[in-house]
Amino acid sequence: MKSPARVLLAGVAAAATVGALVGCSTAGGDDSSGKTELRVATFPPGADAAAYEAFAAQEKQFEDEHPDIDIIGVEYEWEGPTFAVQLAGGSLPDVFTVPFTDAKTLLENDQLMDVTAEMDDLGYTDSFNPIILEGVTGDDGKIYGFPRQAYANALSYNRELFEAAGLDPDSPPTTWDEVREYAKKITDETGKAGYSQMAINNTGGWQLTVGTVARGGRTQTDNGDGTAQSTIDNDATRGVLQFLHDLKWEDGSFGSKVDLDWGTINQEFAAGNIGMYTTGSDIYTALVRDFGLDSDVYGLTVIPLEGDDPGTLGGGDIAVMSPTIDDETKAAGVEWIDWYYMQKLLDEDAAVQDAKTLNESGQAVGTPLLPVLSRELYEESLVWIEPYINVPRDQMAPFTDAIWDQTPVGEAKVKTQEVYALLDTVVQTVLTDENADIDALLAQAQTDAQALLDS
Template sequence: MKSPARGLLTGVAVAATVGALAGCSAADADQATDGKVELRVATFPPGADAAAYEAFAAQEKQFEADNPDIDIIGVEYEWEGPTFAVQLAGGSLPDVFTVPFTDSKTLLENGQLMDVTDEMEELGYTDSFNPIILDGVTDDEGRIFGFPRQAYAMGLHYNRDLFEQAGLDPDSPPTTWDEVREYAQQISEETGKAGYAQMAINNTGGWQLTAQTVARGGRTQTDGQDGTATSTIDNDGTKATLQFLHDLRWVDDSFGSKVDLDWGTINQEFAAGNIGMYTSGSDVYTALVRDFGLDPEVYGLTVVPTEGADPGTLGGGDIAVVSPTVDDATKAAAVTWIDWYYMQKLLDEDAAVLDAKTLSESGQAVGTPVLPVLSRELYEESLGWIEPYINVPRDQMTPFTDAIWDQTPVGEPKKSTQEVYALLDGVVQTVLTDENADIDALLAQAQTDAQALLDQ
């Protein structure tokens, strides 16, 4: 569910599965060799292409050359909140993995993340992070439980080829929700494909409903100064979003027949050329190409349309964290890996260039639009560092990269985030499966039910 300056918070959780990386068995991970510290680290979701693993293998070799006392064991990994506790208890999580911003507060409060305050301060860049982002992994006593490593803003992803087939200009994507609806109907009529689709299950329906509520000036939750939260789901922005989905599905017949998509399946459908437009994190291009086989030539990205009195753009991202079950030696190795693999390429020119060169030589995406977890200035400077290796079609993303800085970043709801998203999944599914769904009644009930979750 997955999407990094931000003043934005979080992304979405999708699945948490762990399996051995090619060439690494479970027995390998449990057996020490030559006195080295064996460190199990998260790599890619199942289904990543061979080139991704080739790039990781090259980076693994570079790291181990610099750190000969650490043996890296890569494991496949994809986050899923509902199964996290089971995997943690069962010992099947990697020693180093990532979690979305939305879940970091809950996990640290539950004692499910390792305290890395001293290590981060020793590395000397605690003060380098955007304080809003760092707050997501900081407890009430100021202790830090993870390294923010990537952020994104919500974007509208579109298929340039379907635009052209429908007689639309792919260099002029829609700028309002009314235009999105018009474009979707034209794509559907001219190509027979879904002009627009939206996630609806596994908490992603609630995630995207929240994102589009924010884009229309609404908010689904407000925070009190005493740690309480108030559900505000029943607002004009949420209602307009549900009416938009209803009209696409039942009036225009441009939504398509698949109403049970989540992060993985909507990416699969989009990469296969079956969807004209959908919303998701701006960083999803990498996964679309690496994991789902998207042809880069057909890809387009623009900002999510905004309207209303107080519109914003929902953001997200993830945190690199250490399992709370590891010993001191493994923890030290884990922090060394996080610093090398995730952080230094954000801070240091040589590290950034090495990372970009390695990824580029293995055919991996370099230059996918993200938002900086440090500062905009450093992020833009880093793009200059790696410019020779950027291989994503950024000219097809300029409607996003030119306009995103003018939108107001908004973080995801902070309390019971995934539980409320799961609740809202049902609202989205009802609208997409029942032509006569009573949107007002659905919102009133969802607000009551969400408040009960927030009051627990």
């Protein structure tokens, strides 16, 4: 699930669509001018023109400082089911991003470039939160990527639909019972889906896990030796599925679309067809940039927590490079990652330049994230860029005021995406079969997941 911020945690869901925006080179290397050509990931297909204007400005700034490197922007979107095919086929950019959840699988398959020496040379190794750095560290102790963004899962909501239903948009729901109550009011008054949830392309399993953790459960336990135990068959996961069943089959507030993933649920939400849904706290940027959301209708709050050991499932992504690129392209890639992703996290001048460029191009500045470094440095960076913040943070105050009181929980470490794919089917069954046997679904899912973990 795409997500940030993607830290003390770990992801989002995945298919990589790639297409050159400028030029048509298939691999990095020297071009006819003697420069090193570097293909870098930009935005998903469909991003607005302003996004590309901002990128063009940043590209020029980088190339002015690095005249020996020629940046080639490439459209890119990570989606689980097709990412492995794109990677194996060599059609990804030289520099791209992947969710924390995919890093371990890529490491096991030797599909990421070792950047240990470069990380040390830049002085970043000791700066990252150790939990985050662990996610890009292989069994050999080497580092294979730069954590660049992290997020907490949160509840996004449509303020306009709240008002139409007689609800106060400045007082979003704080319990799951209230979410259900608000969803029904929205549907009854507007005819729109009061609540919706992702269900396909690994995102159904991802959000089922988000709901499980928020209710005090876990879908997997780490044995500490590289193996894991499936714990899907638990009361918290059962509660999530019963919640979805009741919204769909008792209240009629779920809506008719039960086959949404990260992209399509964002599209539906931006079009005003969904009252509430859960996803990463960093979603505002994509909603505005890629899906045309009217910023005035957006609201963000923390996910309701209940149960004995609840938490907020986090995620994020890392900037990585393919192990097949040559040393010259790798060196250029490290320069780009440091300049484009990392310096703005640590350096005031870099942070201000990045925020100013994005602001002048109409791109979101100040979307709520979680720190990959320290909370203190993250909050200091918000002070640096305050003149350029243009997101409606007052409409996100229910999230920003409360997120530090919630316990962050990282995503499962073993076969994460494979288990998410398996759980998609469970979610889809509950949403398409009014008489689905939730207990039987969970028992079978736990057995199937354990087989995956043991394989």
